[in-house]
Amino acid sequence: MNWIILIIAGLFEVAFASCLGKVKETSGTTMYLWFGGFLVSLTISMLLLIKATQTLPIGTAYAVWTGIGAVGTVLMGIFFFKDPVSFWRIFFIITLVGSIIGLKAVSSH
Template sequence: MNWFLLILSGCIELGFTFCLSKASKAIGVEKGIWSVGAVAAIALSLFLISKVIKTLPIGTAYAVWTGIGAVGTVLIGIIFFKEPVSFGRLFFISTLIISIIGLKAVSA
């Protein structure tokens, strides 16, 4: 269950980065709405990870959480914000994914 919550927390963090990016480009009420979404997403994400680290090693949990955020944010940038795709970016994102899987495999 804790691994599920950790993955969920990382995915909610992606909502934070998406809302943050949208807020940075918006003005007026729309900026406020995206900003509220960003704050709500990061608050929920932090709440969940605070529950998870009671039973999982903090080093592993934090690495997985930030890894999900990093990989997901790069993919969101490519898919939604038309950021460039290159062999180097994809290669290093792949190594990050492999590292996250490795941490899961060696953690109790």
């Protein structure tokens, strides 16, 4: 169950990073709404990470959380913010996903 909580926490990390990207692109009331989304997503992500680390090793949980956030944020950047795509970016995203799966596989919990 805590692995599911950790995955959800990672998805909220993607959400707060994406909101931060939208804050940069907007102004006025819209900017403040995106900033509010950032704060809500950040809070939920951190609370879920804390919950997950109550039973999972902190090193593994943090690495998986940041990995999910990194991969998700790169993909959001590519699909929604028109970030550049190259062979090497995709290659290293795939190696990061493999590392996350490897950490889950060798975790004793």
